[in-house]
Amino acid sequence: MIVCRREGPGEFPETPTAKTPTRGEVNVRGVTSAGRQLQLASSYTRGQSFPGRRGERPAPYREYEQRLARLELPPPATAGGPGLWEVMKARRTLRTYRPDALTLAEVAQLVWAAQGITGGDLRLRTVPSAGALHPFELFLVVNRVEGLEPGLYHYHVPSASLEFLRRGELGADLARASLDQEMMARAALNVALAAVVGRATWRYHERAWRYMYLDAGHIMQNLALAATALGLGLCPIGAYYDGEVDALFGLDGEAETVMYMASIGRQS
Ligand SMILES: Cc1cc2nc3c(=O)[nH]c(=O)nc-3n(C[C@H](O)[C@H](O)[C@H](O)COP(=O)(O)O)c2cc1C
Numbered sequence: 447m448i449v450c451r452r453e454g455p456g457e458f459p460e461t462p463t464a465k466t467p468t469r470g471e472v473n474v475r476g477v478t479s480a481g482r483q484l485q486l487a488s489s490y491t492r493g494q495s496f497p498g499r500r501g502e503r504p505a506p507y508r509e510y511e512q513r514l515a516r517l518e519l520p521p522p523a524t525a526g527g528p529g530l531w532e533v534m535k536a537r538r539t540l541r542t543y544r545p546d547a548l549t550l551a552e553v554a555q556l557v558w559a560a561q562g563i564t565g566g567d568l569r570l571r572t573v574p575s576a577g578a579l580h581p582f583e584l585f586l587v588v589n590r591v592e593g594l595e596p597g598l599y600h601y602h603v604p605s606a607s608l609e610f611l612r613r614g615e616l617g618a619d620l621a622r623a624s625l626d627q628e629m630m631a632r633a634a635l636n637v638a639l640a641a642v643v644g645r646a647t648w649r650y651h652e653r654a655w656r657y658m659y660l661d662a663g664h665i666m667q668n669l670a671l672a673a674t675a676l677g678l679g680l681c682p683i684g685a686y687y688d689g690e691v692d693a694l695f696g697l698d699g700e701a702e703t704v705m706y707m708a709s710i711g712r713q714s
Pocket residue numbers: 537538539540541627681682683684685686
């Protein structure tokens with residue numbers, strides 16, 4: 447039998463009480479925590495006034511004028527394939543891959559699952575995003591994909607095409623910048639999710655940071671499920687040297703910064 451002890455006054459006496467933190471508090475059991483600081487600085491409190499949107503809305507999409515080429519992707523499949531429950535059950539982080547290349551159709555399916563537009567005037571996508579702001583840009587480090595030169599690519603969402611940004615075997619550099627996680631050098635493809643910070647802070651100020659982390663999780667889960675459905679292996683990657691990775695993608699780390707990556711290859 448569970449006995450609920452009354453710990454103190456309150457409307458719901460059976461609910462265990464927790465100390466309510468005050469705004470600005472940064473110590474968690476004596477340790478200064480930047481994470482806790484963010485949580486407090488971005489918390490909503492009943493009765494507060496919400497700050498409005500700041501100036502003009504930042505551009506919703508990134509497009510590179512100085513690209514080497516634009517490459518059309520085959521249209522993604524939106525029917526068929528294994529069932530959702532089966533895919534959820536099968537999803538597993540995989541860090542070893544066969545050396546074969548991915549096909550362009552597989553890449554098209556992956557980027558569509560991550561960020562593809564699925565309809566409406568708001569150009570809503572395969573993933574939810576706080577306020578439909580979609581602050582993430584997708585970069586691909588191609589090691590081995592049929593029909594693509596190795597190098598750095600950017601997924602241009604509205605045209606569902608790839609912008610070729612930089613030629614070269616970048617997988618080993620990316621692995622080095624990611625705490626020597628060698629699977630990034632061996633994977634056929636690496637994907638990076640880079641947040642365009644102003645796209646979210648424009649509307650949500652400090653709270654935008656929480657939303658960006660949450661948005662990134664949605665994108666990664668779609669990527670992981672799509673990879674599983676295609677018979678590919680994927681490893682989500684959150685451990686990397688931020689400055690080195692941002693520099694590799696040509697990002698300043700402040701206005702735009704990588705928040706999550708994945709290595710992808712054919713299951714071994
Ligand atoms: C936010 C996050 C960051 C991660 N970062 C890494 C990483 O840098 N390197 C790695 O090998 N695995 C990484 N993983 C994969 C986890 O280790 C893996 O999801 C966990 O062991 C559970 O296994 P499962 O995904 O097969 O269920 C990460 C997972 C998440 C959710």
